[in-house]
Amino acid sequence: MTPRQIDPALVAEQRLADRLQAVDFATVRAAAAERPARLQHGGPCRWCAGRFGPVIDTTELVRGRSFLAVHALRGPDLVLKQVSSTRHRDDLDSVPPMDAIALFEALARAESFLASCGDPAWPEVVPGRRGHIAICKRRGARSHGTQTITLHRDPPPWLLRERAFMARHGVGRASWLETRGRAELLVGEFRGGLVAAVPAEPKRAFETVIWCRPGATGALADLSGNQRWGLAQAVRELTGALRLELSVRGLSESYGWRLVAGPGLEPHVRIVTPRATVVRDGPAEWVDRLRRHIGVE
Numbered sequence: 329m330t331p332r333q334i335d336p337a338l339v340a341e342q343r344l345a346d347r348l349q350a351v352d353f354a355t356v357r358a359a360a361a362e363r364p365a366r367l368q369h370g371g372p373c374r375w376c377a378g379r380f381g382p383v384i385d386t387t388e389l390v391r392g393r394s395f396l397a398v399h400a401l402r403g404p405d406l407v408l409k410q411v412s413s414t415r416h417r418d419d420l421d422s423v424p425p426m427d428a429i430a431l432f433e434a435l436a437r438a439e440s441f442l443a444s445c446g447d448p449a450w451p452e453v454v455p456g457r458r459g460h461i462a463i464c465k466r467r468g469a470r471s472h473g474t475q476t477i478t479l480h481r482d483p484p485p486w487l488l489r490e491r492a493f494m495a496r497h498g499v500g501r502a503s504w505l506e507t508r509g510r511a512e513l514l515v516g517e518f519r520g521g522l523v524a525a526v527p528a529e530p531k532r533a534f535e536t537v538i539w540c541r542p543g544a545t546g547a548l549a550d551l552s553g554n555q556r557w558g559l560a561q562a563v564r565e566l567t568g569a570l571r572l573e574l575s576v577r578g579l580s581e582s583y584g585w586r587l588v589a590g591p592g593l594e595p596h597v598r599i600v601t602p603r604a605t606v607v608r609d610g611p612a613e614w615v616d617r618l619r620r621h622i623g624v625e
């Protein structure tokens with residue numbers, strides 16, 4: 329029978345620390361280096377089967393528990409995984425609202441932990457802060473929900489694209505959408521001044537961008553608690569609405585998102601479906617459908 333949740337004993341077995349404050353970066357790096365960069369698939373769920381790396385942070389949820397695991401060292405990049413919940417079916421798009429906030433607070437802690445690593449293998453980008461941190465999610469139709477947090481040595485492609493956008497337009501994507509976006513493509517407004525809209529020329533089906541109003545700059549940890557609360561709420565509701573809409577249309581319930589944030593950047597989240605997801609209608613219809621699912625009138 330397929331296990332539908334991660335046995336607490338498996339988490340305890342892999343526990344390196346309960347809180348990030350209790351572990352040092354060198355230990356995490358060494359643990360990552362010991363793990364294969366690409367794990368073999370096989371079996372119904374690798375996470376439920378306990379095939380994850382040392383656990384360095386745990387968060388109690390209303391239902392189940394979330395944890396942060398050391399995943400791998402991929403070339404010069406260190407990868408951590410945030411497991412949304414020990415319960416296989418629960419993810420950021422379906423957990424209770426308070427749990428979504430707890431997950432984002434845990435992501436901010438992981439980001440700060442990596443940024444302050446002090447390890448010369450990662451270049452200092454601003455005083456006291458090393459490397460480039462990526463936070464993203466890829467949700468498969470039936471996969472166990474996780475978020476990936478990567479400490480990159482070199483600027484990753486999404487960062488180069490955002491910098492190119494800023495060089496071309498003089499502002500980040502968030503400011504650009506705030507001033508040039510079309511009002512009718514607004515999907516919703518959330519706590520902390522967070523806003524979500526579909527871009528007028530989306531590159532993928534159901535592409536949606538969430539940003540802070542008024543403008544903010546910096547990393548996830550630099551946002552106010554209220555802004556992170558709003559971001560968690562927006563991501564939870566929008567991805568929940570997207571999943572429902574994909575299911576209604578008989579499409580694969582797969583999507584991904586990426587947080588674009590860091591020194592000098594305007595934090596925003598871009599939600600997309602895979603290239604293979606093709607629909608006949610466009611932004612206006614998507615906004616209408618998503619709004620209906622999140623109950624915005």
Ligand SMILES: [Zn+2]
Pocket residue numbers: 331332333373374375376377415416472
């Ligand atoms: Zn699972």
